Amino acid sequence: MIYMKGIPEAPRCGFSALAVRVLNEYGVPISARNILENPELKSGVKAFSNWPTFPQIFIKGEFIGGSDIILNMHQSGELKEKLKDLAAETNSERTS
Numbered sequence: 001m002i003y004m005k006g007i008p009e010a011p012r013c014g015f016s017a018l019a020v021r022v023l024n025e026y027g028v029p030i031s032a033r034n035i036l037e038n039p040e041l042k043s044g045v046k047a048f049s050n051w052p053t054f055p056q057i058f059i060k061g062e063f064i065g066g067s068d069i070i071l072n073m074h075q076s077g078e079l080k081e082k083l084k085d086l087a088a089e090t091n092s093e094r095t096s
Contacts, residue, residue: 002032003045004055012036019055019067022074028086059083 006012008020008030023030035042035054042054049056049063057064059082064070073079 001058002030002055003035003041003058004032005034005036007034008032013054015053015067016055019057019070022067022070022079023057025074026080026083026086028083059086 002008002016002019002023004011004013004016004019006016008024011017011020012034020030020032033041035045045054045056046052051063051066053066055067057066057070064073064082070079073082
């Protein structure tokens, strides 16, 4: 899940666009919520994660971080490990 400004098809800030681009590299489905449409959602997510900025990325229910964290994890190979189960599930669903 990515809480972002805009939607994956039309991000409303560069950081959200970067996060979507990185996640798209892995071919995993992206669920997203546009925090610009719901101030209560925005403040609730900030309070839950204790993270002040957006986008905020959660993988398998675990808060990961923002676009800078996702980019660093992508560059180090750590994101591939974190997403491998999701990518495998998506690929098996496509072949079924």
